Amino acid sequence: xxxxxxxxxxxxxxxxxxxxxxxxxxxxxxxxxxxxxxxxxxxxxxxxxxxxxxxxxxxxxxxxxxxxxxxxxxxxxxxxxxxxxxxxxxxxxxxxxxxxxxxxxxxxxxxxxxxxxxxxxxxxxxxxxxxxxxxxxxxxxxxxxxxxxxxxxxxxxxxxxxxxxxxxxxxxxxxxxxxxxxxxxxxxxxxxxxxxxxxxxxxxxxxxxxxxxxxxxxxxxxxxxxxxxxxxxxxxxxxxxxxxxxxxxxxxxxxxxxxxxxxxxxxxxxxxxxxxxxxxxxxxxxxxxxxxxxxxxxxxxxxxxxxxxxxxxxxxxxxxxxxxxxxxxxxxxxxxxxxxxxxxxxxxxxxxxxxxxxxxxxxxxxxxxxxxxxxxxxxxxxxxxxxxxxx
Amino acid sequence: xxxxxxxxxxxxxxxxxxxxxxxxxxxxxxxxxxxxxxxxxxxxxxxxxxxxxxxxxxxxxxxxxxxxxxxxxxxxxxxxxxxxxxxxxxxxxxxxxxxxxxxxxxxxxxxxxxxxxxxxxxxxxxxxxxxxxxxxxxxxxxxxxxxxxxxxxxxxxxxxxxxxxxxxxxxxxxxxxxxxxxxxxxxxxxxxxxxxxxxxxxxxxxxxxxxxxxxxxxxxxxxxxxxxxxxxxxxxxxxxxxxxxxxxxxxxxxxxxxxxxxxxxx
Numbered sequence: 001x002x003x004x005x006x007x008x009x010x011x012x013x014x015x016x017x018x019x020x021x022x023x024x025x026x027x028x029x030x031x032x033x034x035x036x037x038x039x040x041x042x043x044x045x046x047x048x049x050x051x052x053x054x055x056x057x058x059x060x061x062x063x064x065x066x067x068x069x070x071x072x073x074x075x076x077x078x079x080x081x082x083x084x085x086x087x088x089x090x091x092x093x094x095x096x097x098x099x100x101x102x103x104x105x106x107x108x109x110x111x112x113x114x115x116x117x118x119x120x121x122x123x124x125x126x127x128x129x130x131x132x133x134x135x136x137x138x139x140x141x142x143x144x145x146x147x148x149x150x151x152x153x154x155x156x157x158x159x160x161x162x163x164x165x166x167x168x169x170x171x172x173x174x175x176x177x178x179x180x181x182x183x184x185x186x187x188x189x190x191x192x193x194x195x196x197x198x199x200x201x202x203x204x205x206x207x208x209x210x211x212x213x214x215x216x217x218x219x220x221x222x223x224x225x226x227x228x229x230x231x232x233x234x235x236x237x238x239x240x241x242x243x244x245x246x247x248x249x250x251x252x253x254x255x256x257x258x259x260x261x262x263x264x265x266x267x268x269x270x271x272x273x274x275x276x277x278x279x280x281x282x283x284x285x286x287x288x289x290x291x292x293x294x295x296x297x298x299x300x301x302x303x304x305x306x307x308x309x310x311x312x313x314x315x316x317x318x319x320x321x322x323x324x325x326x327x328x329x330x331x332x333x334x335x336x337x338x339x340x341x342x343x344x345x346x347x348x349x350x351x352x353x354x355x356x357x358x359x360x361x362x363x364x365x366x367x368x369x370x371x372x373x374x375x376x377x378x379x380x381x382x383x384x385x386x387x388x389x390x391x
Numbered sequence: 392x393x394x395x396x397x398x399x400x401x402x403x404x405x406x407x408x409x410x411x412x413x414x415x416x417x418x419x420x421x422x423x424x425x426x427x428x429x430x431x432x433x434x435x436x437x438x439x440x441x442x443x444x445x446x447x448x449x450x451x452x453x454x455x456x457x458x459x460x461x462x463x464x465x466x467x468x469x470x471x472x473x474x475x476x477x478x479x480x481x482x483x484x485x486x487x488x489x490x491x492x493x494x495x496x497x498x499x500x501x502x503x504x505x506x507x508x509x510x511x512x513x514x515x516x517x518x519x520x521x522x523x524x525x526x527x528x529x530x531x532x533x534x535x536x537x538x539x540x541x542x543x544x545x546x547x548x549x550x551x552x553x554x555x556x557x558x559x560x561x562x563x564x565x566x567x568x569x570x571x572x573x574x575x576x577x578x579x580x581x582x583x584x585x586x587x588x589x590x591x592x593x594x595x596x597x598x599x600x601x602x603x604x605x606x607x608x609x610x611x612x613x614x615x616x617x618x619x620x621x622x623x624x625x626x627x628x629x630x631x632x633x634x635x636x637x638x639x640x641x642x643x644x645x646x647x648x649x650x651x652x653x654x655x656x657x
Binding site for chain 2: 034088097101104105108109111115116117121122123124127128129130133134137143144145146147148149150151152158161162165166168169170171185186189190191193194195243244245246247248249250251258259262375376377378379
């Protein structure tokens with residue numbers, strides 16, 4: 001697995017930032033955006049030159065993906081998995097919300113007088129939502145099932161469910177899962193239009209939180225059937241997936257976090273665990289007033305005040321369709337290294353949120369971690385991870 | 392030969408160019424009615440509060456209409472169905488409006504347009520309209536979006552033994568995206584699938600991966616519909632079901648794969 005975000009490229013940079021309680025957010029400019037906001041920008045994305053045979057996939061989202069694939073030996077690890085299982089026995093299930101839409105946003109500015117796009121504009125391999133899975137399938141010359149899940153900010157959490165089902169059914173032996181989302185005008189101006197964008201670095205669970213900071217990230221994880229992979233002690237296991245819908249509103253969560261409760265409870269049931277077995281919750285924690293209030297109610301109802309929890313979006317920003325995969329990897333790092341990361345940018349815990357929100361890092365062995373991802377449309381997904389030594 | 396996954400098809404919904412519902416498409420597939428390429432008509436909705444109805448785009452209307460038709464046909468309460476919404480473009484008109492506004496000088500975009508621009512708008516409005524809190528997902532596999540959705544439905548049925556609604560739907564992009572991603576017309580196909588047989592089941596589908604060539608359009612006249620929309624890729628399957636055929640066929644999936652389906656009438 002590997003994560004590249006504004007915290008840096010790869011696991012070493014990510015873990016280092018978490019240990020140093022360092023945020024990747026900055027007030028730096030992006031493209032032609034004129035908004036007073038902080039972003040989680042990944043440096044070096046525009047310097048990426050895709051190999052000639054993949055050049056038609058060129059867009060910010062796929063360049064970010066390529067950059068991330070060069071970290072932590074992923075190219076070698078995924079190629080080795082292909083050799084081990086066969087090209088047709090590896091699925092590709094990735095999440096994104098906006099794919100390569102930045103290409104289209106820019107192409108619309110360059111339309112000719114008749115409103116036509118430039119002849120070199122390529123829709124299918126850049127803007128289309130399937131592009132990122134198509135790209136990864138081509139990078140590794142895979143021939144198995146593939147799809148993109150695009151359920152806004154739960155996208156790359158839900159892909160774990162797709163992979164788990166297909167592996168359990170015996171149709172594949174392994175899957176590349178995760179998510180990639182990159183900065184674009186649609187999300188920056190869109191969240192601004194909803195008055196959900198903070199003018200400061202986002203402050204999850206703070207009493208004065210006033211919105212999110214958008215980030216970009218690429219997260220890739222190789223999931224393999226436990227019995228076909230030589231067990232290693234630092235293996236992290238996917239133990240449970242819980243999915244639900246709010247059935248409430250397109251852009252506001254259910255006020256009592258009803259769907260979030262169902263997702264967390266289902267993930268625990270799937271894992272065969274009780275609430276008390278979870279040692280840390282990586283919250284969705286976007287820092288919008290309504291998200292954190294609804295999520296805290298749901299967590300308090302299922303876990304009470306005991307379980308330590310925090311949002312890492314103060315560090316990475318909200319990476320939208322990549323957030324589920326990014327936070328799955330952060331959860332795995334926490335399990336491996338015995339770390340509860342304190343939430344960043346918080347000065348005053350919101351007294352109305354009755355959860356055990358962590359303000360500073362704690363070094364402690366962890367057995368199980370639960371990660372929450374919720375999205376527009378009332379889509380919810382909770383994941384439970386554990387260590388091989390415990391199971 | 393790879394594993395085969397059996398699912399029972401309990402109900403169908405369909406709206407597209409030249410057909411207003413499944414009975415109309417079934418009549419075309421049975422050659423009781425010739426297909427004419429009339430523009431897709433999406434009926435007025437009876438669900439969602441009026442304020443919400445005014446805000447939704449064509450692809451959400453399609454999803455709600457075909458989803459409800461399939462649930463009714465299957466005699467299933469939509470509030471109890473897990474759901475999968477699969478699309479290539481999803482809401483074309485909305486995407487165009489956002490990109491157009493962002494190319495302008497003030498870059499003002501409507502907050503409603505923005506939250507309706509998510510690929511899972513249909514899934515969100517479906518869960519609100521039907522008060523359904525069951526898992527719901529939104530997929531994309533470009534022209535393979537039908538086969539990807541059906542395979543995921545088979546996986547959900549195999550793993551959870553719960554009834555599942557599959558909606559494969561798309562809308563056309565206005566110019567200029569419509570020129571780089573042409574699509575015949577707006578179209579939606581919905582299937583209700585179950586692990587268990589039911590008295591009114593339409594067919595048993597035995598689904599497997601294959602590397603066979605995808606089956607051609609079941610009627611030569613329907614070739615533009617099959618190749619012109621992701622949902623049209625379902626036509627060989629819908630043809631077999633409409634005619635009560637016992638047969639095998641292959642639906643277009645991601646090269647080199649096809650979805651190999653054995654169809655047994657119930």
